[in-house]
Amino acid sequence: MLYQKYLILFFFLFSIITCKGQPEYAFLPQNLKLDLTPFLFRNYTPQELSTLSNSDYNQNQSGLITGTKLSRFLSNWSANKPNYTSGNLVVFQVQSSGSSGRFVFFDAKQTYAYPVANLNDLLTETRDDGVLSVDGIVGKGKKISDFFAIYGIDPTFDYIVFAPDTSNLSNLSSATFAYYSLLYWGFPKERLAVLNGSIADLTASNTLFTTPSYNYANSNRAGTTKTLFRDHTAIQLTIGDLIHSLKNGNSNLEEVDPIPTEGYFLIDGRTNAAYTGTTNSTSSGSKYANCTTKTNSSFVSNTCVTTFEGRIKSANNLIPTDLYDGTSFQFKSFSQLVTYLSNTGYTEQKLIYLYGEEGIRTSVVWFVLHQILGKPTRFYEAGWKQFGALGLRSPSSGSSPSAITQPASYWRTDVSTLAEVITANADANVPNYQLDLSRQFVKSSNKIRSEDKSFLRGSSTGGGTSGGGGPTGGGGNACGG
Structure with a gap:
């Protein structure tokens, strides 16, 4: 046990030297391909996972953000991103009930945007709790990993915004449930946000700059929540x-x-x-x-x-x-x-x-x-x-x-x-x-x-074959390069 403690201390100190200034979830063992899961995994409480908003929503860096804040992020992500974020900005335009015909402008280098009509389908499943299974439950680990892969998201570094495309309850509830789903699977709350208002309304008020056409672009990288060593299932x-x-x-x-x-x-x-x-x-x-x-x-x-x-x-x-x-x-x-x-x-x-x-x-x-x-x-x-x-x-x-x-x-x-x-x-x-x-x-x-805890720790595939085994690299560089 003493040897294990010294080993962990060594990697901790080494990570400080090599990853100075990076957030606490960008951890070196991902890059070294070492399975330290039993020692590093942390269970978070509901209190730790909650976020108290600023009474002025414009001041929020995550959680509930305004169109003004999103516009500032998109205008110059390198200069304006929160200091605990080192990855890309990824915006999902939630189109559960039709499209506004306006699309967030992104540079396809550090900022990306995706109009998504089936967000609920991508993140939920019918799941059995041992008594009576119900549809619309947050999906299994493989489904969430597939979601990251589809859209080129590395959960170790990237920042995600769920933005209703038009103003209706369907889009709003899809956005808030998507936020819940990723938080449940270990995504840090500091890098998750829901836009207060819709892309359509914020465009009309000249708060957001959007375009009438959309060109798909993907960062072509992906990660898994296992690299975060976080258990939010509480x-x-x-x-x-x-x-x-x-x-x-x-x-x-x-x-x-x-x-x-x-x-x-x-x-x-x-x-x-x-x-x-x-x-x-x-x-x-x-x-x-x-x-x-x-x-x-x-x-x-x-x-x-x-x-x-x-x-x-x-x-x-x-x-x-x-x-x-x-x-x-x-x-x-x-x-x-x-x-x-x-x-x-x-x-x-x-x-x-x-x-x-x-x-x-x-x-x-x-x-x-x-x-x-x-x-x-x-x-x-x-x-x-x-x-x-x-x-x-x-x-x-x-x-x-x-x-x-x-x-x-x-x-x-x-x-x-x-x-x-x-x-x-x-x-x-x-x-x-x-x-x-x-x-x-x-x-x-x-x-x-129980299934989800096993998936996070690498002892279960969570209903699929991909994403199993020990922790793997998050984008290839544990320091975010």
């Missing part, structure tokens, strides 16, 4: 963690995090109608078709509804539409956001547990809490899609049984200790999941985080 909240806390630690579940010593505060980031159980929060209309004969291993958005409506017990409502302007889709002022959170009854220092109907839309609320207001927040991505699906119902004649068929199942959620305002949905609109008995009594829902 920001994800599992249903097991949630149930264990709701039961005051008196559960027989395994692989769950203890109740935080400072206490927790549960926030429901849905509309008030969904929070009060007066509307279906997961689907509507003709998409109910054939739900009684549907046999599915995962809950997929916009197909059928959950077993019941309501809210998780003791949750407080933070309405997402209060947090941004409904026309420009820019976030409200810092002081307004502080007031909205205060109105929920939030007590300072408590760890926030956040859920909504699903991860992508609710990421807007997560971004406000965690990356603007700086509150330590754990995000239950599966949200009401999973929690509300795990109820027990007695189907009418000819209907299919629900996911939970055993009243004593560890994962049954439509009980007064776990939920409030419990309102059953019609049998005809609820799909047939019918979990087998082993799933209804499995003791852990930690499968996703």
Whole structure:
């Protein structure tokens, strides 16, 4: 053990000499091809990963940045980039619902921009936590590594901005979820940003210089989050963690995090109608078709509804539409956001547990809490899609049984200790999941985080063959050359 400590000290001192002035995540062992993962990996807490915005958004260097700041970055990246960044500036124009026809001007040397219509598809997957799989969860390690490869990103050095192309909720939520996805996979918060406003509006106001044509360019380099030696998976909240806390630690579940010593505060980031159980929060209309004969291993958005409506017990409502302007889709002022959170009854220092109907839309609320207001927040991505699906119902004649068929199942959620305002949905609109008995009594829902921790440390391919093994070089030069 003493020898190992001296070895680490040697490489640390050598890195200081050879990489003077570089950020802490640009570490020498990447270049030397040494697998020091067991010694160097660090687990980050939700508090460490949060960002407290300046009350004047123009002053932010990362997190939420303004068009003025992005314009300054693009005008002369070498001179104006944050001093903790040594790589390229990469801007993603999020085009989830059409294109503005304007494109960020970039030099294809140190700045790059990419219009992307399918950002959600590139970063999410249907994932199984060991209980009930759900779509729209942050993707596996290979998928994130593939994303870096497609766009020539080296996570060890580069700075990324997710910018809504036009002003709408689809683009904004895609941008905030992309930010969450990369942060979850170890990308440093100091080199991640979401643009406050859209490329179209900021062009019209002469804040950003854009062009009507686009020419593709790629830096032709890529890296993997394994080179960062960072584990950020603590920001994800599992249903097991949630149930264990709701039961005051008196559960027989395994692989769950203890109740935080400072206490927790549960926030429901849905509309008030969904929070009060007066509307279906997961689907509507003709998409109910054939739900009684549907046999599915995962809950997929916009197909059928959950077993019941309501809210998780003791949750407080933070309405997402209060947090941004409904026309420009820019976030409200810092002081307004502080007031909205205060109105929920939030007590300072408590760890926030956040859920909504699903991860992508609710990421807007997560971004406000965690990356603007700086509150330590754990995000239950599966949200009401999973929690509300795990109820027990007695189907009418000819209907299919629900996911939970055993009243004593560890994962049954439509009980007064776990939920409030419990309102059953019609049998005809609820799909047939019918979990087998082993799933209804499995003791852990930690499968996703376990897979991702293994991938980060090189002991798993995370569902694919590329990106496995020990840490590799981030662009070929650990000092950023």
